[in-house]
Amino acid sequence: MHDSKLSAGGCYSLLLILAATIGLIEYGGLIDQQGSLLITLTFWSAVIQGAVAVAALTALVRAQWIASLRRELLALYPLLLLLALLFALLWPQLDLFPWSDQPTIWLNRPFFMGRNLTSLLLTFLAGRQLALHSTSGAPFKDRYAVVYLLTFVLSQSLVGFDWLMSAAYPWISTMFGLYFFTEALYAGIAVAGLAMLLYFRPRQQIAPKQTARHLRDVGLLLFGFSILWAGLFFAQFLLIWYANLPEEVHFVTERLASSPERELCWLFLLGLFLTPFVTLLGSEAKGDLRFVSAVSLLVLTGLFAERLFILLPAIPHHGGALLLYNGLLFIMLLLVLHSSERLLPQASSERDDTP
Amino acid sequence: MQNSASAQQIEQDVLAAMSRPSRCYLACILLAGLLFLGGMALWGRQIALGMGVAGISHPVGWGVYITDFVFWVGIAHSGTLISAVLYIFRARFRTSFNRAAEAMTLFALMVAGLFPLIHLGRVWLAYFLFPYPNQRQLWVNFRSPLVWDVFAVSTYMLVSLVFFYIGLLPDLAIVARRRPGPVGKIYRLLTLGWVGSSQQWRHYAKLYFLLAAFATPLVASVHSIVSWDFAVSIVPGWHTTIFAPYFVAGAILSGTAMVITLVIPMRRLLRLEAYIPVTHIEAIAKILLLTSLIVSFAYIVEQGLAFYSGNLFEMEQFRFRALGDYRLLFWIMISCNSLLPMTLFVGRLRRNLAYLFVLSLLVNVGMWLERFVIVVTSLARDFDPYAWGNYTPSLTEIGITAGSFGLFFLLFLLFIKVLPVLSITELKER
Amino acid sequence: MARQLIFDDQQTFLQQLEQLLADGIAGEHLEVRTPYHLSEVEALLGQQPSKLPFFALGGALAGFGGGFLLAALTSLDWPIITGGKPIVAVPPFLLIGYLMTILIGSLASFGGFLLLARLPRIDALVEEQDFDAHFIITIADEVAPCTTPS
Incomplete structure (x- = not known):
């Protein structure tokens, strides 16, 4: 059991190997179509940055909720570097974007790569500082969490505007930035739900009451975010639907008119709102590990489906590569979650707070 | 936790605020009352003479009245935020503010509700807005955002009222006990016979939680709906998807600023320093900082995407806002809402009450101007240059706006003498 | 005694x-x-x-259905197209339904509270x-x- 856990060095080398493998697949002539990497990144950036952001946010407001999972979420910080590595691999394939032939002041290759790489690296550095600080045993300084959250918001806004929205250039929706960093937080809570699957049983033997309450908190947060997500989605949809401007509404109509996107739309509506809302409405379900973890998985699926919904019509992809990349990253995520005790060895001073 | 002596102390300290009014208090009441009466007189004049006395005309048909409406609905928001959202999130500091903030919500909504009526011109036809079976055989147009507003604001009003009353219930019983004579009897009647038995408490606790759970999404949706009054149109500068979250953040920003404006003097005058510690005010200041950051984010995104899109009308609109006839207001708005609140990153300033008080006043000014800029600039410069035109508020509009502040402060001043300004029950529990 | x-x-x-x-x-x-x-x-x-959550749930469901139906049926009662929207315009009517969910849900909870706590x-x-x-x-x-x- 103990041997299967990664050390920090092992983790970083594994990340490098992973990035090299993906680079090899992308550029080694193994696949005929690029684009899968971009789709993969839009999803995993939300998951990884979001998970650390949830930890930062709860630390910042001194929240008791999910305090027992804070370290597990923070331990994902090495993966933030992976995002930057993988993003750097995108450099030669920026012609995926419709604006690549007619660059503008904002959308041109050097600036696009530069600002996104910088924000990803800053996020990694801030996340690393935060994670190391919170395990140092010193009293928690808000500064680290605030800095991380600011870089997180910057980075996820760029994900929304640059990676996703600009694929449909010149279509705009001003909500994209805010929408995607909210979704990233939602994803982070879903990761906490998945981590519960690994940690609930062992922890329950040590501190049954606290663990049960934290599971309930994860359930409650998933429930709350499902409503918040629905609100944001509706706020965006309503305005496009109501104004019915040709240059705006085509984004929705052309996606709803063709086959995989229409089903994907149902899938993410179900996964991100209807199912979490209905299942977690009762208070019993919020405290039930099976419900919470199943909903978490569904939420992540929904988020993935939504990215496919946005990108599939605009960006080509290779199905096999897409499956492989996401599989690899998922395994990596589980591995890091599993190794969190070794990656962040000391418990932070406040995570063992008793109620 | 608390022994009886200190429970007595809490009652005494909080209820001391309800004692005989001081001269200063009466002067404030008089001032607020006069402002209010002045506003009402001007409204009367507007009804008698017609909408011509207001400055609104083509192309700017929405002016100060709509600005005021959005402003006051926004002020209402932080009350629900503090009482409901922070309750759900189990934030302890809410106890210091929730009663005052809830009262503020109600009063701000009352004031806000007046403005669509004032703007209506023929106010006696206001009942057309409500769907009820009538001999005209007409129903309201549910596809119109203005009708959503009617539903949103009245729902908000009713839910806030219930929430306020429920929070007040056990405290009313305390007031009834401590007040002899007929006044006490009135308070007793208002308690509906609350006795605090364990049966009642367990339903009460559940109810409070349920109402908080209902009010939490409501607080986000009301200002979203207000924002859609603008955003469902296709007017440049209005039609943008970020409007809902942007307005909600703005509402909470202005609302927390108003809470600070009201609570800092109240705490001083009513000697409630022990119950509203500086750390709690600091927590509110942090919410102010957070929402200010979200609002700034929205400013940047709006401006940025207008130029990103390459849409001529959008670009001209945002150029006009920053550099056109209303640029002074725009830059005051940016300074008050984005730049000055950033000073709250400094912990020392967050704990400096005098600074916070001044800042909160400035944020209120900034938020009022924000609504003015949004409402007016977009109408002043829409698609067709032939239909461009500027707007200056008339004295009637300014007077009615001043009157609305008079009404709001009058109601709040009356509240602090009539009802306990802090939740005694929750303080005891704490 | x-x-x-x-x-x-x-x-x-x-x-x-x-x-x-x-x-x-x-x-x-x-x-x-x-x-x-x-x-x-x-x-x-x-x-x-x-038992209060049942009142809340009942009120919320009734409010949602009632709100949506109020908007839909009154629109069908005088079917005139405004703003180029369908007669039964689902997104706005969902909004009315949503607001009524909260209104009736809260009022039903309050009523249920008075009933269960035997007030007045x-x-x-x-x-x-x-x-x-x-x-x-x-x-x-x-x-x-x-x-x-x-």
Whole structure:
């Protein structure tokens, strides 16, 4: 059991190997179509940055909720570097974007790569500082969490505007930035739900009451975010639907008119709102590990489906590569979650707070 | 936790605020009352003479009245935020503010509700807005955002009222006990016979939680709906998807600023320093900082995407806002809402009450101007240059706006003498 | 006659309550009044969880359906196209449904509370009381448990 856990060095080398493998697949002539990497990144950036952001946010407001999972979420910080590595691999394939032939002041290759790489690296550095600080045993300084959250918001806004929205250039929706960093937080809570699957049983033997309450908190947060997500989605949809401007509404109509996107739309509506809302409405379900973890998985699926919904019509992809990349990253995520005790060895001073 | 002596102390300290009014208090009441009466007189004049006395005309048909409406609905928001959202999130500091903030919500909504009526011109036809079976055989147009507003604001009003009353219930019983004579009897009647038995408490606790759970999404949706009054149109500068979250953040920003404006003097005058510690005010200041950051984010995104899109009308609109006839207001708005609140990153300033008080006043000014800029600039410069035109508020509009502040402060001043300004029950529990 | 025990202190009150229940006095014969909500009392007396969420759920569902139907049916009653929107324009009508969910849900919860907590209580309006300053346990008489405690 103990041997299967990664050390920090092992983790970083594994990340490098992973990035090299993906680079090899992308550029080694193994696949005929690029684009899968971009789709993969839009999803995993939300998951990884979001998970650390949830930890930062709860630390910042001194929240008791999910305090027992804070370290597990923070331990994902090495993966933030992976995002930057993988993003750097995108450099030669920026012609995926419709604006690549007619660059503008904002959308041109050097600036696009530069600002996104910088924000990803800053996020990694801030996340690393935060994670190391919170395990140092010193009293928690808000500064680290605030800095991380600011870089997180910057980075996820760029994900929304640059990676996703600009694929449909010149279509705009001003909500994209805010929408995607909210979704990233939602994803982070879903990761906490998945981590519960690994940690609930062992922890329950040590501190049954606290663990049960934290599971309930994860359930409650998933429930709350499902409503918040629905609100944001509706706020965006309503305005496009109501104004019915040709240059705006085509984004929705052309996606709803063709086959995989229409089903994907149902899938993410179900996964991100209807199912979490209905299942977690009762208070019993919020405290039930099976419900919470199943909903978490569904939420992540929904988020993935939504990215496919946005990108599939605009960006080509290779199905096999897409499956492989996401599989690899998922395994990596589980591995890091599993190794969190070794990656962040000391418990932070406040995570063992008793109620 | 608390022994009886200190429970007595809490009652005494909080209820001391309800004692005989001081001269200063009466002067404030008089001032607020006069402002209010002045506003009402001007409204009367507007009804008698017609909408011509207001400055609104083509192309700017929405002016100060709509600005005021959005402003006051926004002020209402932080009350629900503090009482409901922070309750759900189990934030302890809410106890210091929730009663005052809830009262503020109600009063701000009352004031806000007046403005669509004032703007209506023929106010006696206001009942057309409500769907009820009538001999005209007409129903309201549910596809119109203005009708959503009617539903949103009245729902908000009713839910806030219930929430306020429920929070007040056990405290009313305390007031009834401590007040002899007929006044006490009135308070007793208002308690509906609350006795605090364990049966009642367990339903009460559940109810409070349920109402908080209902009010939490409501607080986000009301200002979203207000924002859609603008955003469902296709007017440049209005039609943008970020409007809902942007307005909600703005509402909470202005609302927390108003809470600070009201609570800092109240705490001083009513000697409630022990119950509203500086750390709690600091927590509110942090919410102010957070929402200010979200609002700034929205400013940047709006401006940025207008130029990103390459849409001529959008670009001209945002150029006009920053550099056109209303640029002074725009830059005051940016300074008050984005730049000055950033000073709250400094912990020392967050704990400096005098600074916070001044800042909160400035944020209120900034938020009022924000609504003015949004409402007016977009109408002043829409698609067709032939239909461009500027707007200056008339004295009637300014007077009615001043009157609305008079009404709001009058109601709040009356509240602090009539009802306990802090939740005694929750303080005891704490 | 009913017996009344009055406490100033939460700790002693809870101990005494526990003692009384351990002595074999059934929970139904005790009326407990406290200045604020104590979940410990609920646990000790073994009270069922409140039925209030059902009122909330019922009200919320009725509000949602009612709100949506109000908008849809009145639009169908005078089917005139405005703003280029369908007669039954689903997104805006969902909004009306949503607002009514919250309104009727809250009001139903409030109504349910009055019903379950037996308010308004006329007898308590005239009764001299100071429950809100003390913790009071009233032990109803075993012989005539139905009489109002005085």
